[in-house]
Amino acid sequence: MNNFCVKRHNNGVWFGTFGLLEKHNVKHGVSTRLGGVSQEPFDSLNMGISTGDELELVMKNRRLFCEAVGVDANRLVTAGQVHGDRIYVVEEKDINKGEVTLIQETDALVTAAKDVPIMLSFADCVPVLLYDPVKKVVAVSHAGWRGTVAKIAQKTLYTMQEKFGSKPEDCLAAIAPSIGGCCYEVDKTVIQSLEKSFSWWREVVTPRGERWLLDLWETNQRQLMDIGVNGGNIAVSGVCTNCNTQLFYSYRAGKGRTGRIGAIVSL
Numbered sequence: 001m002n003n004f005c006v007k008r009h010n011n012g013v014w015f016g017t018f019g020l021l022e023k024h025n026v027k028h029g030v031s032t033r034l035g036g037v038s039q040e041p042f043d044s045l046n047m048g049i050s051t052g053d054e055l056e057l058v059m060k061n062r063r064l065f066c067e068a069v070g071v072d073a074n075r076l077v078t079a080g081q082v083h084g085d086r087i088y089v090v091e092e093k094d095i096n097k098g099e100v101t102l103i104q105e106t107d108a109l110v111t112a113a114k115d116v117p118i119m120l121s122f123a124d125c126v127p128v129l130l131y132d133p134v135k136k137v138v139a140v141s142h143a144g145w146r147g148t149v150a151k152i153a154q155k156t157l158y159t160m161q162e163k164f165g166s167k168p169e170d171c172l173a174a175i176a177p178s179i180g181g182c183c184y185e186v187d188k189t190v191i192q193s194l195e196k197s198f199s200w201w202r203e204v205v206t207p208r209g210e211r212w213l214l215d216l217w218e219t220n221q222r223q224l225m226d227i228g229v230n231g232g233n234i235a236v237s238g239v240c241t242n243c244n245t246q247l248f249y250s251y252r253a254g255k256g257r258t259g260r261i262g263a264i265v266s267l
Helices: 055-069 145-149 152-164 188-197 216-226
Strands: 004-008 014-018 027-031 077-079 087-090 101-103 108-111 118-122 126-132 137-143 172-175 205-208 211-214 234-236 261-266
Touching: 014 055, 027 055, 055 261, 077 108, 087 101, 087 152, 108 118, 108 152, 118 126, 118 137, 126 152, 126 216, 126 261, 137 145, 137 152, 137 261, 145 152, 145 188, 145 216, 152 216, 172 216, 188 211, 216 234
Parallel strands: 077 101, 077 118, 087 108, 172 234
Antiparallel strands: 004 014, 014 027, 027 261, 108 137, 118 261, 126 137, 126 172, 205 211
């Protein structure tokens, strides 16, 4: 199900949204690299503070992005991502009003607090946005290959279930732009990890000589469906960051020196 659309806000920021979430009036967005203030090679809407970009410019970009999405930048919560599977439940008491709240060493954020935007940063890794319209809970996960084989999307939904009573069959998921199966070539180490995590691993890889192409979108979609998420409640953007570097940052295309897009969601 692909209903991802990129649009331009009147402040100049270009960002994408999912019709699946818009239908439920969920404030959310996936930033592009267009409409910000950063200079080369981060131009122009870089969301990442660990990229080597000027902090002042990144913070201005985050404010522009929040304005475009319609959330309060003074209540923004983000995380220091480490390609792990730690999940943090954000509460009102966590908010550092007037400045960004940073949760250290965390790769997924969950909240049921109103008007608390949660955001993670990406450059090829998979952003997975989750929403429970019954219990009113939102989440965002960072699923690179390590997070994907660690089942961070599943674990994030399990956290929603444990803390707030969410049921997988009620939840919506949006898989945002990231490197696609067309471009994501991996080695035997990744394949061995996939094999340990998923019985259906062969169905998400394509052999290429001594290496393989891995479809992270399908892998994350399947792991959510494995625990009861309805396939019709999962939207996949189908946009590869490595193929669309004029619009999105790609770590692989930038050979490690590039900006970050942000994926944000808020009740």
